[in-house]
Amino acid sequence: MSLFTPLRNPANMFTALVLVIFALTPFVAPLIGESFYITVFARIMIWAIAAVSLNLIIGYGGLISFGHAVYLGIGGYTVGILAFHGVESAWIQWPLAIGISGLVALIFGAISLRTRGVYFIMITLALAQMIFFLAVSAERYGSDDGLNILARSDFGVSFFSLQDKMTMYYTIFAVLVASVLVSWRLVNSRFGVVLRAAKSNDARVESIGVATYRYRLTAFVIAGMMCGIAGLLQANLEGFISPDMMNWPRSGELIFMVVLGGMSTLFGPVTGAFVFLMLSELLAGWTHHWHIIFGPFLVLVVLFARGGIAGLLSRGVRRG
Amino acid sequence: MDYVLLTEQVLNGFQLGIILFLMAAGLTLVFGIMDLVNLAHGSLFMIGAFVGGTIALLTGSFVLGVLLMIPAMLVIGIVVEMTTLRTLYPRDHLDQVLATFGLILFFNEAVRLIWGPEGLVVPLPSWLDGVVALGFGITYPVYRIFTIIVGLLVAFGLYLLVGKTRIGMLIRAGASNRTMAGALGVNIPKLFTLVFGIGAVLAGLAGLIITPITQAAIGMGEDVLILAFVVIVVGGIGSIRGAFIASIVTGLIDTLGRSFLDDILLFFMPSNAAESAGPAVSSMLIYILMAAILFFRPQGLFPPKGAGG
Numbered sequence: 001m002s003l004f005t006p007l008r009n010p011a012n013m014f015t016a017l018v019l020v021i022f023a024l025t026p027f028v029a030p031l032i033g034e035s036f037y038i039t040v041f042a043r044i045m046i047w048a049i050a051a052v053s054l055n056l057i058i059g060y061g062g063l064i065s066f067g068h069a070v071y072l073g074i075g076g077y078t079v080g081i082l083a084f085h086g087v088e089s090a091w092i093q094w095p096l097a098i099g100i101s102g103l104v105a106l107i108f109g110a111i112s113l114r115t116r117g118v119y120f121i122m123i124t125l126a127l128a129q130m131i132f133f134l135a136v137s138a139e140r141y142g143s144d145d146g147l148n149i150l151a152r153s154d155f156g157v158s159f160f161s162l163q164d165k166m167t168m169y170y171t172i173f174a175v176l177v178a179s180v181l182v183s184w185r186l187v188n189s190r191f192g193v194v195l196r197a198a199k200s201n202d203a204r205v206e207s208i209g210v211a212t213y214r215y216r217l218t219a220f221v222i223a224g225m226m227c228g229i230a231g232l233l234q235a236n237l238e239g240f241i242s243p244d245m246m247n248w249p250r251s252g253e254l255i256f257m258v259v260l261g262g263m264s265t266l267f268g269p270v271t272g273a274f275v276f277l278m279l280s281e282l283l284a285g286w287t288h289h290w291h292i293i294f295g296p297f298l299v300l301v302v303l304f305a306r307g308g309i310a311g312l313l314s315r316g317v318r319r320g
Numbered sequence: 321m322d323y324v325l326l327t328e329q330v331l332n333g334f335q336l337g338i339i340l341f342l343m344a345a346g347l348t349l350v351f352g353i354m355d356l357v358n359l360a361h362g363s364l365f366m367i368g369a370f371v372g373g374t375i376a377l378l379t380g381s382f383v384l385g386v387l388l389m390i391p392a393m394l395v396i397g398i399v400v401e402m403t404t405l406r407t408l409y410p411r412d413h414l415d416q417v418l419a420t421f422g423l424i425l426f427f428n429e430a431v432r433l434i435w436g437p438e439g440l441v442v443p444l445p446s447w448l449d450g451v452v453a454l455g456f457g458i459t460y461p462v463y464r465i466f467t468i469i470v471g472l473l474v475a476f477g478l479y480l481l482v483g484k485t486r487i488g489m490l491i492r493a494g495a496s497n498r499t500m501a502g503a504l505g506v507n508i509p510k511l512f513t514l515v516f517g518i519g520a521v522l523a524g525l526a527g528l529i530i531t532p533i534t535q536a537a538i539g540m541g542e543d544v545l546i547l548a549f550v551v552i553v554v555g556g557i558g559s560i561r562g563a564f565i566a567s568i569v570t571g572l573i574d575t576l577g578r579s580f581l582d583d584i585l586l587f588f589m590p591s592n593a594a595e596s597a598g599p600a601v602s603s604m605l606i607y608i609l610m611a612a613i614l615f616f617r618p619q620g621l622f623p624p625k626g627a628g629g
Binding site: 058064066111114115117118119121122123125126127129130133134136137138139140248249252255256259289290291292294295296297298299301302303 | 351355357359404407411413414415417418419421422423424425426427428429430432433542546549550552553557596599600603604607608610611614615618619620
């Protein structure tokens with residue numbers, strides 16, 4: 001399977017279009033006098049990274065984690081707390097943020113992967129809320145109100161500074177492309193084959209002598225670390241962290257981005273995040289009460305648009 | 321240790337446990353029987369508070385608010401079940417999570433449109449407002465005692481309904497083997513609708529009961545929902561008895577942890593460390609408990625018999 005499958009499939013065309021928009025926005029947006037789109041798309045790309053990471057476990061592993069936003073929070077809070085104490089070097093912040101995300105994912109995964117089905121959904125949710133309430137109770141770091149981060153991560157070199165808008169934007173873009181590449185390599189490796197096989201029939205894979213628990217746990221940890229990167233980027237972009245970035249509705253939204261774009265497809269989470277957030281932005285600009293439309297929209301997508309955008313567009317091809 | 325404070329906090333913990341049980345009972349029945357993950361159960365908690373609170377304010381009678389809330393929630397529960405949730409039974413858990421997540425957004429916004437963003441303050445009737453002396457110098461608000469009694473009565477009624485009546489027998493049959501019960505002539509869809517309606521009434525009751533203490537607010541059901549999830553996971557999905565015991569334990573641990581953990585930590589660490597660690601650890605306490613229980617008993621404390629895991 002090649003990453004660059006022909007663009008004859010409308011789903012792939014749509015993906016390519018979204019990626020081109022991401023790549024060119026910093027040049028096009030100022031020309032049409034809409035510079036704020038640079039921040040909007042930077043924000044969307046960060047969510048897309050988180051959604052790509054979630055797709056690894058939900059889409060390919062069949063593990064419905066309802067607490068994935070917690071790693072956004074952990075990545076963000078690691079950067080924020082270090083900056084608060086005067087540690088601004090990216091060489092310390094980033095490895096720590098990724099490492100702590102991985103460690104938390106290891107602990108949470110080890111506990112929750114012992115269970116299945118509904119139990120798994122609720123335990124991942126509860127464990128994530130535990131960290132959320134921990135952040136709420138941390139008065140030193142702003143409790144509910146959150147914490148302003150005065151300076152972005154410092155790489156200590158003159159030619160690469162995240163204070164520069166373009167550098168920040170293209171760093172996020174590069175991380176997004178890298179995370180899709182990583183998940184492509186993972187999914188098509190032996191590791192990915194075991195993961196997908198365990199999703200479709202766990203007992204069979206176990207019976208030929210593969211300990212699926214370890215594979216699932218590894219996938220859970222990789223996804224946590226990847227989402228931790230999204231969190232540290234978010235903290236850097238917004239210059240602000242608060243418990244809300246890991247509150248449970250964020251986890252629900254992440255799942256929705258994955259499903260909307262198309263589960264277990266490589267670029268589905270990217271297009272899903274794009275459509276989800278653009279639609280939110282549009283509706284929110286139209287009416288203050290946009291949730292009254294958005295809520296039923298979510299229900300309808302679940303009931304009628306199986307396979308998400310990727311599924312819809314691919315079906316269109318087969319008919320045509 | 322201060323025994324007056326201790327008694328008060330034990331009672332408060334008990335009260336939280338009762339509220340949790342009213343939520344968890346409906347949730348665990350819906351899970352156990354219909355295998356449905358319903359995130360919107362928290363919305364029913366909120367709607368019960370707003371609907372019952374409005375009736376109480378209009379009629380000037382809190383009791384009338386409670387009594388009229390019951391048929392209202394039954395109707396709302398049945399409508400929600402028949403319009404949306406029914407189509408979700410054959411779907412996988414992921415679809416159920418997402419669709420009911422969408423319902424939460426809808427209900428929150430609908431309440432904001434109807435009642436405005438401020439929420440609703442419902443005053444206590446005068447005969448429930450005040451404190452009662454429990455002896456040994458301990459006083460406790462009448463209303464909180466009233467909620468504990470109502471909760472215990474409902475729990476007992478639910479026990480009788482599920483354990484001793486014909487409907488309860490059908491519910492238990494549906495929970496242990498849906499297909500077999502259906503084959504034996506039980507009208508499963510009708511049973512589901514009824515069970516969901518009962519769950520909606522219980523959630524609404526919990527929401528309305530808490531309203532005079534806090535107030536009715538948008539999204540008020542969501543934190544309670546997550547605690548109720550912890551409760552049913554710990555108690556064992558589908559088990560009313562497990563839900564009751566786990567509710568009380570969770571309510572007590574959460575409340576007592578928040579009031580006394582600082583003091584307990586003082587035995588182990590210097591005072592400034594205990595003061596900062598206290599709130600952090602106590603907010604995590606019940607989740608740690610849940611993780612510990614699941615580590616040893618992945619099916620919860622009281623997995624229902626014959627439900628096939």
